[in-house]
Each structure stands twice: as C-alpha cells, then as structure tokens.
Amino acid sequence: MHKIVLAVTGASGSIYPKQIIEKLLSIHDQWQELAVVMTDNAKQVWETELDNKDYERLLHDPAHHITTWSVKDFLAPFASGSGKFNTMIIAPCSMGTLGRIANGVSSDLITRAADVILKERRKLICLVRDTPYNLIHIRNMETLTLAGGIICPATPSFYSKPTTIEEVAATVTDRVLDLAGLDIKTFRWGSSE
Template sequence: MQKIVVAVTGASGSVYAKVLLDKLVQLKDQWASVGVVMTENAKQNWVTEMQEESFRAYPFPFYTQGDFNAPFASGSGQYGTMIVVPCSMGTLGRIATGISNDLITRAADVVLKERRRLICVLRETPYNLVHIRNMETVTLAGGIICPATPSFYSRPATVTEVVATVVDRVLDLAGLKVDTFRWGGA
C-alpha cells in the first residue's frame, strides 16, 4: 500500500482538493498513509470559494509549509505519490527550477529525485510560454501534468460531478482503483 502526499496551493479550484480528499477517505483501504500540506492562500481560497472550512475535519495529518520534519520531506519516508491540487503556476515554476523553499516544493523535489510519481493538477488558463516550458521541464523530469480539464462523456450534472471527472483521472494516475465512468464501458 502506498503513501500519498497531497499539496494544496493557492490557485483557484479548492473544490478539486475537496473532492480528492473526500475520495481518498472513501478509498482508505488502498493507501497506507496520506499527508496533507496546505498553503495559507489555499485555506483562504477554500473558505472564499466554498464558504466553509471542511478542510479542518479530514482524518489526515496536516503539515505547515515550513515543516521540513514531515516524513515526506525525505526520500527515506518512501512516499510514492504526490498530488499537487490545485497546482498554482508559481508552485509549478518553483518545482520546475528545483527551488525547494517550502515543504511542497521540497516534497516535489524528493518525489522527482526518487523517481516516484508527481501529479500536478494545474488550474490556470490561458497558459503563457513560461507556464508551458515549466510544464515541459516537470514532464521531462518525470512528473505528470494533469490540467483540471473536465470531461463530459459521463454527462455530469453537478459541479461536484464535473470536478470528479478530473479527480477520478488523477486517482487513476496515482494507481488507485476508483469506480468511475470508463469510455466504452457498460
């Protein structure tokens, strides 16, 4: 069973983090541990966008950006997957250039250097050339760029269902088994 890091940055799209954390709670039989680090901007955006503070109620250990004693700040912690959701372009840029100035960027650096799975769920539009080059750099380093671009094959009817089309894809990329719409499925 794998260990997972979830990093929530200050980009718009807190609902993506919420749906991911909700699903991880439901999939608890598929992971050994989940550690979460949220920026202060992420907390503010969560409250602004969702008008609530449910992030405080999750059963996962939460770490501050400055906590370099977190188990996933070192490769010896053996966290196999890191999901940055939503991933701001500033965070992506720091990851792409190897600037490990906080726990999120340090953990991403560790995941990449250990050749483990880094999934960046970008929530920005449009992209400029700097963004595109940073996506290329992270991809070449072994990371996965997964823009928060929903699909509509399953005919989602609510915002949560639209968001789940992205989150379920992220969970697939993380190697977890999730019951979701499958193209060509029954």
C-alpha cells in the same frame, strides 16, 4: 499500499482537493498514509470558493488518519526519500509552485517534497488549473514532464453527462486518482458497467 502527499496551493479550484480527500477516505484500504500540506492562501481560497472551512473537519478528524504539515516544516517524513512516500498530488497546483519545482527551488515543504518525489523517480501529479497558459507556464510544464512529473490540467470531460458542478469536478479528480494508481469507481469510456 500507497503513501500519499497531497499538497494544496492557493490556485483556484478548492473543489478538487476537497473531492480528492473525500474519495481517498472512501478507499482507505488502498493507502497506508496520507499527509496533507495546505498553504494559507489555499485555506483562504477554499473559504471563498466553497463558503466553508470543511478542510478543518476533513484534515483534523482523528478517525480519518490524516497527518497535516506546515509548509515550513522540513521535518516531515516526505521531505526525505527515506520517508518512502510514493505519490504526491498537488491539487490545485499554482503556476508559481510549478515554476519553483521545475527550476529546483525547494523553498518550502511542498517544493521540497516534489523535489524528493522527482529525484526518487516516484509519481508526482500536478493538477494545474490556470488558463490560459503563457510560454513560461508551458516551458515549466515541459521541464517538469521531462523530469518525470505528470501535468494533469483541470480540464473536465463530458462523456459521463455530468449535471452538477461536483460531477464535472469529479471527471478531473477521478482522473487524478487513476493517475495515482488507485482503484476507483468512475465512468469509463466504452464500458458497460
């Protein structure tokens, strides 16, 4: 069973964590724990882009079995390798967050948790959304990749012929959940299903 940390930073792309949370809730039998850390900037961007505060409903409904943590709370179980969280998804991952992780700066719970995931040789997936990349971004992505992280740019695919923004975003979020090792129903190239 997966123990997952979902970190949401203030980069554009609030549709991605929204879909990831909703999809994880639909496959609750595949994970044991879901912990979410969301920055204040992430909340502001969510409200701007999605015109709602659905993160409050999604994250604070007791039926969802999600724990939420402040970016300043280093007592979270995933701030230590002994917490046994095996997957961390940062969606969207700002270039500032990526740079701090790549350079070993554990200044908040998100960067500390990523450091723990990497040192324990567990799965770190960074859904980077910035464009274009400058050389610093590229080098930080290289450093993170060499350390064992997975860089997953928010680059949609169009094989499935998406017709809505939600369907376009799903081509990215489904890829992230695939990378996390979860069994999801999604378009598969060459599949008849």
